[in-house]
Amino acid sequence: MDDISNISVKKDTTFAMLLSAQKRNYQIWTLDTQDIFFKENKVLGFAKETSVFDNEKYFFSKKEAQEINLFNMDIVLMRKDPPFNMDYIYTTYLLEKVQQNGVLVANNPKALRDFNEKLSILNFPNCITNTIVSANTKEIQNFIDLYQKTILKPLDGMGGEDIFLIENNNKITNKTIDYLTKNGTQLIMAQKFIPEIAQGDKRIIIINGTPIPYALARVPQKGSFKGNIAAGGKGVGVKLNKQDYYLCEQIAPMLKENGLLFVGLDVIGDFITEINITSPTCIRQLDEIYNLNIADDFFDVLEQNLTL
Template identity: 25%
Template sequence: MSGMDLLVISDPLDRLDPAVDTTLGIVSAAVARGHRVRACGPADLAIVDGAAVARTYDVRRGDTRWTRLEDADAVLLRPEPPVDRRYLDATLVLDRVDRARTLMVNDPRGVRIANEKLWALEHPDLGPPTLVTASAELIADFVGRHQECVIKPIDGFSGHGVLRLGDHDPNAASIIELSTDGGRRQVVVQPWLERVRDGNKRLFVHDGEPVAAALRFPVENGDFRVGMPARMVGIDDRDRGICDRLRPGLSDLGLFLVGLDVIDGLLIEVNVTSSGALRECDRLLGSTLCADFVDLMEDTTQGRSS
């Protein structure tokens, strides 16, 4: 195609790490193809006479101007989570964009609905037993049945606030109190999966199709949370089965770029906000996931209404 007009809504690009940041990886791949890329932050969005606009800058030349979002072939919504008031307000502005004209990655409605920790519970049989509650009593009972658990905030990201909780841990009551803000905030509790030692698989799902997978392992300093992608692995029948089950919902919600976290064949999270690890895999493991995603955007935006 002659070139796409892309608009990237993100945290300031000059503050992102080019070695690991997927947003920069996609931007770099698009620029290398000759596509026109403009960028802005969530606070630069506005609605004028019913139309979504933004004060944007050209990522190569730096010139700044107001842009109608529907003039873009694709809009990439890429601020870092959490999905807070700032993030939600941005999605409400983006609701004014005509999806028939402009590819939304990801659709703001889908981002609001598909909480990364909870949306997988649409298919509870795909994942481990899961408790969502602010009740210390229910958490204690769940941990008593499963012995070792993980407790995490609903709006958490990148491992922030994730704690391991054992049935005989003398700090259990304090951990529960801290995590639930004294019973005022729901948390997610799941059994500790020992086979995370064999790898937490990140499945890269583009337009509903699994395109690649990478294993990440707990870091070696004793922290149970996973680190950088360590190696690419094949997509197995279980992975395909999970994607087959999720595909209709992903399509309905306009979730075009998604990362699934799978441990021992169990679906743990559905990453739909600033779904990452593509750039890390490209740099560490020699994949071409960012460029491949630009290919997909080219194919998808061709023939759309102008």
Template identity: 35%
Template structure:
């Protein structure tokens, strides 16, 4: 069987961190042929989705003394070929945000893959509709107080009521552009103006949860079921716990409150075709639902002695 991964340039991936690499390794270890491509290599021919794909052989990372050890080089590429995506058992859309025009056009291409022949993960329609910041608003009962607006006065009033808040660009990733807002800050107007592009772009503003100091929990869900978690803890003067901003990771349990939140999300995730998802929880509240290229598997496997990528791939092709 063949499995395709639509990713960023493979040389830019970190094999000791990126979940896409863990999934590709798991597929290879299951005896599947792994092929890779990028969104710029997708085409439509006579109503069918094709791509210029390259077979890849990976040297799997090894867990040694609690750390991932990576060979150099860690991958070898074969000869690229134009192939129909329906030649593949599964196609993983693992391109990192931003979800820009090129990304959206790629999902339209993936819409034309016959689901009776090939499974596309996550659903292309869901990737378009499930903004990683906005999707969680469907489940407001388990979210902190949240505002979405481009209006400076509305945002100021929200911050004044809350005292402190966190501003998030709706299209951001890995903590990019997230700001800590505080009532009375003389820079508040400027920060709002810059983030909203002078009131032209809506942003999300959430009440600041003091529990963020204790960590931002990433939970991996497979078909709506939680299968592993990792805590991301801010370091130094940084208030963000994202790994990309230097957050320290630690093992953590999935609590009953976490499972309750997952149970609330599960029916919508399954209905929308969001098979592989990462949710973020702070202080028992859902803050984001990551659907494009959720990460965390490498850290969970390293800290908790699990093999989540193998579990995920077995669910996909089993």
């Protein structure tokens, strides 16, 4: 995970998971990707034994780092935030070695490599809005001409970063395309704008293929089209509707088959916009609104998988 000292206790999902683990008497070790290494046919890590407290001022304590053998762990949670770069990918290969030695790794490291959070929606064409993926400026411009109001976004961002709403094709549009595609050398995604964003970008938490029956609708600030909490959106609790359940049912088999035990599905209107598998969040807000403990639900599933 990322440095625990920088998290928001009220919002951080990984912190909620650590609280749940501690409540179940797990010994908790925390480390970052640069702390993991391979030596003498073992995957090791410089990790710190960590305790957590549900207190905003004093919420964790750590002991001195020591070398641990990840093969001796019961569960390894990969909760590193994007960017999804080569360092992240290399780490998944090491975690795959850990998994092969009988340790439960969540989410499945191979699936973390195979399913890009933006591109994986292309596997469900009936569940997404009109979409293209291209680095070709002319192709993207033609798409914008067709739909007039279009969303452009990179394939490796998070938190609403570098996502643009394009309302017509002009010189500013060309500059935006050049910026995102790095002058036609990098693929980006263009999607027909979904006006229902005004009612919120819903984050649906799915645990082992089963959705929590409530979502956090992240409603954009006035004048904005970004619902992301990190981009200033406001979180509002909503019950899942019939279409939400339908979308969850469409992706559930893929999630279960690939060991994606904890997933954040993003839905705007009737469409899936993203399938978050690296470090999906929002459970602290849902817990508070609906008196839930989603991290406990997740650990119930983890412990069921430990016995398989």
